[in-house]
Amino acid sequence: MARAATSSDIFNAVAEEQRRTILDFLAADERSVGEIVEALECAQPSVSKHLKVLRDVGLVRVRRDGRRMLYRTNAVALKPLHHWARTFEQYWHQQLDRVKERAERKEEKKK
Amino acid sequence: MARAATSSDIFNAVAEEQRRTILDFLAADERSVGEIVEALECAQPSVSKHLKVLRDVGLVRVRRDGRRMLYRTNAVALKPLHHWARTFEQYWHQQLDRVKERAERKEEKKK
DNA sequence: TTTACATATTCCTATATAGGAATCTATAGT
């Protein structure tokens, strides 16, 4: 079997760096495709394809304005990613604590 | 060009669901490959391959115990993912606020 | 040193890109 489709879920969709950059760029305000192309210095068809993937998984919303399409990040759709990463917070605190302890024991020995 | 390698960064590595499940499973305690195979109901070679990807990006650590290999999640390596997702927190709060406002305006009209 | 057990690696195949080029579609202006 091949890798899961990029548009099968948000994890696969944001695996591509350009798509993360697009989400960053569209987070605060809506922007046209042309503005994204200029900001990313990326070919227009590539941007359109990335936007389709992001649309398919609900990470961006679109509305038409004349002949331009205005895209905007749908931040809420990133919650599952944030939530998953967050479940590991407790463990990395533990890890840092262990590092600290070791450093402190070393200090003790010096004395 | 094809998709970036799964082992090119943590975002690509965790795009695969099985690999996320493995990270969940190895978060609290170290486990042998056999235990992972049993827990995931996944073929042993597949698990070994997933573990290699996770090792390559630093998401798991290994140590040998006799003829078993004990793996454990290196939670700290997930921080960049958490941090990136977190930058959108402010935006989804704004979104939820807008939804709330709309609901409240509706309530007002009813009266 | 055989034998058994635990993992890792190799080989194979179907599939899904990402990017570039070319083309199609839709809307606005004249």
Added chain:
DNA sequence: ACTATAGATTCCTATATAGGAATATGTAAA
């Protein structure tokens, strides 16, 4: 009705899987 502009879609290709089967490697026990 034309023409120009903004985006979307299609076609093409090199590349990287994920999973299954078979095999190799490494360690422990008899």
